[in-house]
């Protein structure tokens with residue numbers, strides 16, 4: 001059974017409108033971004049049935065490989081495109097691929113071309129997308145690029161692509177937000193779980209909600225969630241991992257004084273916030289009172305720590321608060337319990 005996609009009406013409307021424009025020959029770029037598990041791929045799946053009649057959907061994905069697959073997402077399309085582009089993709093010759101892609105997309109039918117997870121794109125893919133983005137307005141195409149914005153680094157060629165895309169004649173930014181309490185309640189309905197606890201644990205990240213509901217154990221964090229949290233931790237530098245591990249042994253929240261005593265390098269705090277490993281409150285007063293209801297977690301000692309959704313991972317709120325003052329507290333990540341559940345052990349660092 002397919003679960004309903006909640007609180008995504010605005011995003012779906014934007015995507016369908018862009019596809020309708022493509023049918024009229026006016027192409028556009030849609031940048032769909034957000035943290036892991038926020039529901040980017042779910043939106044991609046959902047638009048398939050909403051596209052205007054006669055629009056074809058082409059989907060290619062980038063993969064997290066240590067040796068990137070050159071033109072990987074375009075090669076995914078080989079069976080769905082005409083012989084000229086298929087041959088060019090087989091040859092792997094970039095100029096040929098670009099020319100053939102343009103020729104393919106100029107022809108009817110209109111296309112919804114989705115490239116998933118471009119934060120992992122190889123350089124040839126990025127170049128090809130830049131080439132396409134510059135011509136998109138004249139094509140019957142909606143080009144949908146999805147990416148995790150907390151995995152972008154400044155020096156990637158991808159930054160140039162996103163810069164180009166942002167200046168395209170027709171561009172839409174979609175950054176789906178975490179689910180609200182009522183939406184989480186709806187997803188939890190029918191399970192044995194307490195909706196408020198699931199909301200507190202997941203902070204509305206749809207992936208974590210769905211994993212908690214699927215495991216429906218209540219007292220244990222699903223291993224998939226543990227892996228995802230540790231995956232985020234391991235993407236920090238070793239020095240920053242040490243600091244987050246140190247903060248993680250503090251049971252729930254930590255005030256500024258203690259934080260300053262424990263941590264001298266606040267770039268670690270900013271990096272951890274950017275990776276979604278801890279929360280720095282937007283309004284410290286509101287946050288403090290919100291924290292008091294969370295201080296005694298009854299479900300498990302683990303709570304999914306939340307990054308600011310308003311900054312889209314680009315400018316850690318920590319920095320702003322450090323510069324502007326007004327900070328009162330932060331919530332560190334509570335790492336999953338050891339198998340015995342008796343104490344928290346720092347996870348092994350990835351080599």
Ligand SMILES: Nc1ncnc2c1ncn2[C@@H]1O[C@H](COP(=O)(O)OP(=O)(O)OP(=O)(O)O)[C@@H](O)[C@H]1O
Nearest residue numbers: 004005006035036037038039040041042206207210
């Ligand atoms: N709006 C939503 N309403 C209900 N459930 C959702 C929603 N969005 C996503 N989910 C659930 O969350 C899970 C994760 O979503 P999805 O795979 O789309 O995230 P993602 O942003 O593509 O993550 P990643 O960056 O890891 O690829 C889905 O399998 C789905 O069960």
Ligand SMILES: [Mg+2]
Nearest residue numbers: 040041042116
């Ligand atoms: Mg995805």
